[in-house]
Amino acid sequence: MKRFLLSAASMLMVVATMSAQEHLKSLDGNGISNNVKPGDDFYLYVNEGWIEANPLTPEYSRYGQFNVLNDSSNNRVKRIVTNLAKTNPQKGTDAYLIATLYEAAMDSVRRNNEGAKPIKPILDKIENATPEEMTDLFLWMHKNYGSPFINIGFQENLANSQEYAMYVDGAGLGLGDRDYYLLNDKRNKEVREAYEKLIEKQMINAGFNKKDAKRIMKNVMKIETLLADSTWTREESRNIPAMYNPRSFAQVKEMYPNVPWDRFFVETMGFEAPEQFIVTTINTAKQGDNLLANLTDREKKDYYLWEIVGSASPYLSDDFSQTSFEFNKVFSGVQEQQPRWKKALATTEGFLGEAVGELYVKEYFPESSKIYMEGLVENLRTALGKHIINLPWMSDDTKVEAMKKLNSITVKIGYPDKWKDYSEMELDPALSYVENVQNARMWAQNEYLKKWGKPVDRTEWGMTPQTINAYYNPMNNEIVFPAGILQAPFYDPNSSDAENYGGIGVVIGHELTHGFDDQGSQFDAQGNMVNWWTPEDKEAFENLTQGLVDQYSAVEVLPGLYANGQYTLGENIADQGGLRIAYTAFLDSQKKKGVDINSEEAKIDGLDPTQVFYMNFANLWANNIRDEEIRRLTIGDVHSLGKNRVNVSLKNITPFFEAFGITEGEPMYLPASEQVIIW
Numbered sequence: 001m002k003r004f005l006l007s008a009a010s011m012l013m014v015v016a017t018m019s020a021q022e023h024l025k026s027l028d029g030n031g032i033s034n035n036v037k038p039g040d041d042f043y044l045y046v047n048e049g050w051i052e053a054n055p056l057t058p059e060y061s062r063y064g065q066f067n068v069l070n071d072s073s074n075n076r077v078k079r080i081v082t083n084l085a086k087t088n089p090q091k092g093t094d095a096y097l098i099a100t101l102y103e104a105a106m107d108s109v110r111r112n113n114e115g116a117k118p119i120k121p122i123l124d125k126i127e128n129a130t131p132e133e134m135t136d137l138f139l140w141m142h143k144n145y146g147s148p149f150i151n152i153g154f155q156e157n158l159a160n161s162q163e164y165a166m167y168v169d170g171a172g173l174g175l176g177d178r179d180y181y182l183l184n185d186k187r188n189k190e191v192r193e194a195y196e197k198l199i200e201k202q203m204i205n206a207g208f209n210k211k212d213a214k215r216i217m218k219n220v221m222k223i224e225t226l227l228a229d230s231t232w233t234r235e236e237s238r239n240i241p242a243m244y245n246p247r248s249f250a251q252v253k254e255m256y257p258n259v260p261w262d263r264f265f266v267e268t269m270g271f272e273a274p275e276q277f278i279v280t281t282i283n284t285a286k287q288g289d290n291l292l293a294n295l296t297d298r299e300k301k302d303y304y305l306w307e308i309v310g311s312a313s314p315y316l317s318d319d320f321s322q323t324s325f326e327f328n329k330v331f332s333g334v335q336e337q338q339p340r341w342k343k344a345l346a347t348t349e350g351f352l353g354e355a356v357g358e359l360y361v362k363e364y365f366p367e368s369s370k371i372y373m374e375g376l377v378e379n380l381r382t383a384l385g386k387h388i389i390n391l392p393w394m395s396d397d398t399k400v401e402a403m404k405k406l407n408s409i410t411v412k413i414g415y416p417d418k419w420k421d422y423s424e425m426e427l428d429p430a431l432s433y434v435e436n437v438q439n440a441r442m443w444a445q446n447e448y449l450k451k452w453g454k455p456v457d458r459t460e461w462g463m464t465p466q467t468i469n470a471y472y473n474p475m476n477n478e479i480v481f482p483a484g485i486l487q488a489p490f491y492d493p494n495s496s497d498a499e500n501y502g503g504i505g506v507v508i509g510h511e512l513t514h515g516f517d518d519q520g521s522q523f524d525a526q527g528n529m530v531n532w533w534t535p536e537d538k539e540a541f542e543n544l545t546q547g548l549v550d551q552y553s554a555v556e557v558l559p560g561l562y563a564n565g566q567y568t569l570g571e572n573i574a575d576q577g578g579l580r581i582a583y584t585a586f587l588d589s590q591k592k593k594g595v596d597i598n599s600e601e602a603k604i605d606g607l608d609p610t611q612v613f614y615m616n617f618a619n620l621w622a623n624n625i626r627d628e629e630i631r632r633l634t635i636g637d638v639h640s641l642g643k644n645r646v647n648v649s650l651k652n653i654t655p656f657f658e659a660f661g662i663t664e665g666e667p668m669y670l671p672a673s674e675q676v677i678i679w
Helices: 008-014 042-053 065-086 094-106 108-114 117-127 131-144 186-205 210-230 249-255 261-269 282-294 297-315 318-332 340-364 367-389 396-408 433-449 497-514 535-553 569-593 609-620 627-636 642-650 654-660
Strands: 062-064 150-156 164-170 245-248 276-279 410-414 471-473 478-482 556-558 623-625
Touching (some): 042 609, 042 642, 094 433, 117 131, 117 433, 131 261, 150 282, 164 282, 186 318, 340 433, 367 396, 367 497, 497 569, 497 609, 569 609
Antiparallel strands (some): 150 164
16 A cells, blocks of 8 residues: 554444344445356456456556545545635635636646746746856756756655655656666567657647757657666665665765755755765766766756656646657556546645645544544554464564564554645646646745754654555554545445455555565664564565565566566565454454354355455455556556455465365465465
């Protein structure tokens, strides 16, 4: 997916007791296949009907249960946002800001009349810069429009998560992954060629002639390919300790002499440079520094021009949008653009997410859901504690530290305790859409810069309340569940415990387990990167995780393309742990209620509760997906594909075999000797 305690007794008052009259609600029994056996392909057994009933429409490259909830959330938010304009909100209020940005996004007539005019002064500034002004231009770009060549910013200190540290890193890539630039197989060449066409056409849309547009494209590709050549592989990017390279300011200046460091902090950050830095990818940052010294002014300008045009294109006229869509057709396989209102909502929520979220939770998130979740989380925490204590491969010394971390995990449910203050953001209907977006960006940047020198505010959220997702933050040692995900099929107050534990219960277990996956396990109870393992236990853990890497890497997702078990390891550990922990918590909850889950009375529409538990888990990942999207996700997503999240995870779960009578010889079966059980 990425603080409230309640006793078990209180939780039981919220959850209705199971009875023979209960019926499936989160899980649709009509989706169950009549053709596929559970032991052959459990994912398809549970979801074949759903897959047939929800064919891909041209708008989507992938459509699944998360998209169903996203559509529901979008419709709710749309009603909220469109109704605000009718209230004639007072200038400066959150309602005014939301309405202003959304209406600017929806005004395609104005944007099409303006074309590229709103960004022409910015492009002219870049074009007209003299050789003596190139350093000024570099600083101006960093202050206002991005991080060309090198990335400098602060976040929590890996070694002391209570304070911020300044980081130096390499610049990002337009295509996101180095392989698109460096590999010459058919698919990567297709994406690369589509990206070249995107750059060239967008520069023409911005007013450049064809000759200049082609030159800009070639220079951008030259620079981004050189940056890609020094960028870490996907597998290397999971090595967090390798990113911790403390250096003094004097050392950083010596390592990267072509960056105007003193001016950078005074003019772009607004404060003096700190004495201590953390360099993450040393060589990637060095490549950016080298390019600053060795590129011609023309090459740098072309790189900056694309930075402006590429980032502004979603907020300009329809020809920019259509050009971006033509690239996306190749990149992800999508066949039709999203409707304008969805894109307008995405921008509005991107900049004013908590303002929208505050309105969302008032209307759509009952306190009862929060209370239920509080109790459920504690049940899952208790279950994980049982698993840790009983681990055969972990020593008592490491178990003590693991329990300290588990008991220190903070839980955030629904929405923040305090809302963001947007009162200093300035939006104006008289300005163009792209100008209002830039004002919103600068507000966000100023809010970010205000944090420097202050303790880390652990009350902040990394997602908006209406988001259909959840996350674990290792440096805060916290799990966060926005209100948006607390809906069926994840959670429904009218559904059975089996469905809710197989849905949101597994999600909770998943996020808890992230604290103990290959990355989260490197942080202690306070969120600091500290080794709390004995050497022997760490070796045993790594041996087990390698078994999981091998299981996923053996899966061929498309002809000749295999899943990347190393890159997806953290999510795969969390999926498996979430399943095991949630099932233990489910059994404990039923035992406390005095429910015999093996009795006839406990059955739900003729199914055993254990069957319903695993079926609703599989139901979460029902989706249809295009081949292009399978390739894109396999290359760039740390999550396994939905089908693998179900089928590969469940092969390591013996109670699952027992529930469905899966035996040796069936594709879903894995003998105990080959199962990987970590948490």
